[in-house]
Amino acid sequence: MKLIEKYKDEITEILSHYPVKRSALIPLLYLAQQDEGYVSEAAMKEIAQMLRLTPPQVYETATFYTMLNLKPVGKFHLQICKSLMCALVGSDTVIGWVKTKLGIGPGETTADRLFTLSTVECLAACGTAPMMQVNEDYYERLTEEKFDRILADLKKYGTCSLKTGPFMWPEPANAVNHDA
Amino acid sequence: MSKHEPVLLKNMQRPGYTGSLQDYEQTGGYQALRKVIGKVPPAEVTTTVMKSGLRGRGGAGFPTGVKWGFLPKDYQGPRYLCCNADESEPGTFKDRQLIERDPHQILEGILLAAYAIGAESAYIYIRGEFVLGAKILESAIAEARIAGYIGANILGAGITVNVWVHRGAGAYICGEETALLESLEGKRGLPRVKPPFPATHGLYNKPTVVNNVETLANLPHIISRGSEWFSAIGSPPKSTGTRIFCVSGHVKRPGNYEVPMGVTFRELIYEEAGGMRSNKPLKAFIPGGASAPFLTPDSLDVKLDFESVAAAGSMLGSGGVTVMEEGTDMVWAALRLMEFFYHESCGKCSPCREGSSWLVQTMRRIVAKRGQMEDLETLVDLCKNIVGRTVCSFGDAEISPIMSTLKHWRPEYVRLIHEAEAANLIALKRPAGRP
Ligand SMILES: Cc1cc2nc3c(=O)[nH]c(=O)nc-3n(C[C@H](O)[C@H](O)[C@H](O)COP(=O)(O)O)c2cc1C
Ligand code: SF4
Ligand code: FES
Numbered sequence: 001m002k003l004i005e006k007y008k009d010e011i012t013e014i015l016s017h018y019p020v021k022r023s024a025l026i027p028l029l030y031l032a033q034q035d036e037g038y039v040s041e042a043a044m045k046e047i048a049q050m051l052r053l054t055p056p057q058v059y060e061t062a063t064f065y066t067m068l069n070l071k072p073v074g075k076f077h078l079q080i081c082k083s084l085m086c087a088l089v090g091s092d093t094v095i096g097w098v099k100t101k102l103g104i105g106p107g108e109t110t111a112d113r114l115f116t117l118s119t120v121e122c123l124a125a126c127g128t129a130p131m132m133q134v135n136e137d138y139y140e141r142l143t144e145e146k147f148d149r150i151l152a153d154l155k156k157y158g159t160c161s162l163k164t165g166p167f168m169w170p171e172p173a174n175a176v177n178h179d180a
Numbered sequence: 181m182s183k184h185e186p187v188l189l190k191n192m193q194r195p196g197y198t199g200s201l202q203d204y205e206q207t208g209g210y211q212a213l214r215k216v217i218g219k220v221p222p223a224e225v226t227t228t229v230m231k232s233g234l235r236g237r238g239g240a241g242f243p244t245g246v247k248w249g250f251l252p253k254d255y256q257g258p259r260y261l262c263c264n265a266d267e268s269e270p271g272t273f274k275d276r277q278l279i280e281r282d283p284h285q286i287l288e289g290i291l292l293a294a295y296a297i298g299a300e301s302a303y304i305y306i307r308g309e310f311v312l313g314a315k316i317l318e319s320a321i322a323e324a325r326i327a328g329y330i331g332a333n334i335l336g337a338g339i340t341v342n343v344w345v346h347r348g349a350g351a352y353i354c355g356e357e358t359a360l361l362e363s364l365e366g367k368r369g370l371p372r373v374k375p376p377f378p379a380t381h382g383l384y385n386k387p388t389v390v391n392n393v394e395t396l397a398n399l400p401h402i403i404s405r406g407s408e409w410f411s412a413i414g415s416p417p418k419s420t421g422t423r424i425f426c427v428s429g430h431v432k433r434p435g436n437y438e439v440p441m442g443v444t445f446r447e448l449i450y451e452e453a454g455g456m457r458s459n460k461p462l463k464a465f466i467p468g469g470a471s472a473p474f475l476t477p478d479s480l481d482v483k484l485d486f487e488s489v490a491a492a493g494s495m496l497g498s499g500g501v502t503v504m505e506e507g508t509d510m511v512w513a514a515l516r517l518m519e520f521f522y523h524e525s526c527g528k529c530s531p532c533r534e535g536s537s538w539l540v541q542t543m544r545r546i547v548a549k550r551g552q553m554e555d556l557e558t559l560v561d562l563c564k565n566i567v568g569r570t571v572c573s574f575g576d577a578e579i580s581p582i583m584s585t586l587k588h589w590r591p592e593y594v595r596l597i598h599e600a601e602a603a604n605l606i607a608l609k610r611p612a613g614r615p
Contacts, residue, residue: 017344019258019301020384025366026349051366064368065349067308083270084470084516085428085502121352121520122270122470123309126500127426127434136311166280166316167273170435172193 003046007031011050021051025061029068038069066120074109074116076154079133082119085126094130095119097147114155128169137163182452186438187413187422188397192281199316201323204284210329212403213291218337225296229399231407233420238264238355238392239469239498240573241486248297250379251387260383261299262364262390263290265306265313266348266355269469270520271500274424274436275393279306279313282397283320287343289396291329292403294341297389301342305360308349317345352524356572357390359526370528371572394424394499415442419485423496427453429503430460439484446480449503460505464588468497470517471577473584474510494584510589511596514581515543521578532575535566539582546593549600556593559586 004011014027025047032043039062048058062068078098082091095106098117102110109116125131128140139150139162146162153160191197191207204210216225230245251259263286267275278286286304294302306314321343324330332340346364348354354363358372361383382388398421402410411420419441425448428434432454439448445465449455456462464474467484473494475482482492489496504513522536539562545551563579570576586593 017346020365022366023346023364026347026363030347030349061366061368065308065351067348067350082516083520084513085271085500087516088429088502088504088508088513120350121523122268122272124267124273124276124307126271126273126428126502127436128273129428129434133309138312164312166199166312167277168192168281168436169273169277170433172195 003028003032003035003043004050006035022053022057025051025053025058026065026068029058029062033068038072075114076134077116077118079118079120079123081121081123081125081129081131081133083122083126085122086129086131089129091130094132094142094147097144101148101151125164125167128164134160134163138167140164182437182439184422184439184443187401188278188282188285188394188424189436189438191285192277197281199280199282199284199320201284201320201327204282208404209284209400210288210327212400213288213295213329214335216292216403217295217335217339222296222298225292225403228407229296229402232402232410233407233417234395234398234402234410235419235486236392237394237398237423237499238390239269239471241496244391244395247379247391248293248389250377251297251389252380255387258301258384258386259297259299260386260388261290261294261297261302262357262360262383262388263302263304263396264355264357264360264390264392265304265310266352266360267310267393268307268352268355269471269498269500270517271426271428271466271469271502272498273426273428274499276310276313277436278393278397278424279310280316283317284324285397285400286317286393287320287324287330289399290343291334291341292399293389293391293396294343295339297387299389300340301344303364303383304343304345305354305364306345306347307354308347310347314345314347321345351526352520353526353572353574356574359572360390361388368526370526371574373571414440415483415485415488418487423484423499425452425484426498426500427503428500429465430457430462430505430508431455431503432457441485442483442488444481444483445475445501448484448501449480453503456503456505458505460507462503463506463508464504464510464513466494466500466502467492468495469500470520471495471580472497473580474513474588475584476588494580510585510592511543511547514585515540515547517581518543518578521574525574525578529569529571529575531566531569532571532578535562535575536578538562539578543582546596546600549596549603551593551597551600553594553597555597556586556590 014024028047044058048055104117106119130142131140150160226248234244235241290302351369353359354369356371359369363369378388414420422438424438437452479492522540525536527533566575
């Protein structure tokens with residue numbers, strides 16, 4: 001089914017934000033990715049038509065951005081930050097856990113297509129490192145125990161309550177914690 | 181607890197504060213907007229900001245009011261405001277907290293800036309990974325719209341400002357203001373050659389201001405309490421106000437600490453962030469994000485203001501302070517950052533595109549103990565051929581880790597190379613046919 005039929009309202013809303021249509025390109029690519037799990041060629045062609053661009057203009061943009069997946073990824077996309085601040089406090093160890101527990105290295109997907117591992121650059125969680133992002137959620141101050149629980153919960157429930165809520169670190173001395 | 185009174189982080193540290201419109205209004209939120217919109221001429225708002233001495237918190241430290249003043253006065257067409265929420269400089273995580281915990285503080289800042297420059301549309305360009313942050317901003321915008329702070333005829337003053345959230349999609353370079361504009365136009369995030377500057381030719385070629393999240397978050401406070409109040413904080417006249425420093429690495433309590441500009445690194449690291457995490461002493465620190473040259477313990481008494489850090493041979497940059505303890509391998513650390521820059525070079529200009537690749541290869545060789553003494557000259561040579569020869573200042577930034585570690589910890593490079601040479605000699609002496 002075409003995006004325009006399935007997401008008519010969303011698309012109208014997106015287009016209304018910009019005086020120039022092409023600005024809607026990344027938002028529409030996200031919409032396509034949300035729909036299929038990745039940005040397919042068919043979707044790119046349809047978006048090109050919607051925005052009156054040529055397909056190469058759409059590919060040109062789509063290929064620049066690392067968050068747009070041009071190939072399908074696993075159901076849970078583990079993205080572990082390996083930049084210096086995380087590396088100082090053990091991000092390489094976390095990458096090692098993925099290898100031993102799931103048998104995959106960076107760029108690989110498990111045979112059951114549940115998990116894909118990517119190593120990524122700083123995700124703005126350097127004070128709560130090591131960390132990883134799984135699909136839309138952040139998991140911070142990772143320990144092996146936490147990591148095991150996250151994997152187990154993801155498999156079982158599709159999500160895990162250890163994910164970070166509205167971020168603040170350090171937590172205020174006497175404040176009530178509303179995220180838990 | 182810190183002995184300094186926070187400004188930007190104050191609300192969110194109140195017990196039970198959720199960042200909702202109601203909470204924000206209860207702490208005096210949107211009073212600054214009410215005070216000026218339709219009542220005080222926009223030019224006067226700009227003057228107040230100019231007088232406050234506020235400088236950009238995104239990295240370059242450009243005076244905010246002065247930047248606004250560059251917009252053409254007589255231009256009749258649309259103007260734009262972009263809030264830079266791309267926060268991708270390794271070591272930096274303050275904007276994320278401002279966005280997720282007190283979104284209305286930023287929105288009020290955006291509305292004040294838009295009013296001052298005459299922009300009817302403002303875009304918040306937020307890095308794609310901040311999914312939660314984008315959602316929080318969207319709902320805050322919806323709340324503010326219903327309350328009459330955003331949209332047409334704000335508070336009955338006949339002023340229109342619409343605010344939209346636009347998500348990036350994973351590219352560090354889109355934090356550079358002209359790359360941000362390209363990205364917002366639906367293109368690859370390649371920085372533009374400047375001049376012309378965004379002030380005259382920005383988004384859709386229209387006059388545009390790009391300001392960082394933290395810069396904008398300061399505005400409600402400056403407008404409410406006045407430029408004199410603000411310019412008395414910190415180290416006037418050149419570095420006024422507070423700054424949120426993001427402390428990471430080998431400290432006891434990493435995190436965001438808001439202090440007046442001008443406190444020393446020693447105070448930030450040993451008092452605010454609790455000192456070193458173990459009994460190993462401090463070996464090195466980066467004062468302002470991955471782009472800032474490394475400093476040694478000799479610089480611990482340097483003040484955290486723009487001029488002092490520059491005088492010490494580095495920069496205050498994005499406010500990301502990364503602390504490394506004794507035992508940290510500095511060549512390895514420099515390589516990690518170099519790999520970041522290599523990954524994030526947009527590829528538009530050859531010194532940066534090719535240079536970053538060669539730098540990474542050379543560094544990897546040295547770290548893998550396959551280096552030679554000439555490699556050190558090659559590194560310096562490559563760096564010198566990048567700096568000052570690129571379209572954007574990414575080029576100047578990417579050489580910082582290597583140049584500064586070579587300056588302070590050259591013996592560590594030399595030792596790795598000596599080990600490589602020794603290994604080679606042993607290999608040469610081995611009888612043929614054996615590995
Ligand atoms: C490579 C590069 C990356 C940058 N990344 C950011 C960023 O993530 N956030 C930001 O606010 N400014 C970033 N900047 C600075 C912006 O270009 C711009 O100076 C800033 O957004 C202006 O806002 P300010 O005056 O309020 O600081 C970056 C600059 C460069 C050269
Ligand atoms: S310096 Fe690097 S990041 Fe900047 S425009 Fe040139 S290639 Fe792109
Ligand atoms: S270095 Fe990993 S989140 Fe910043």
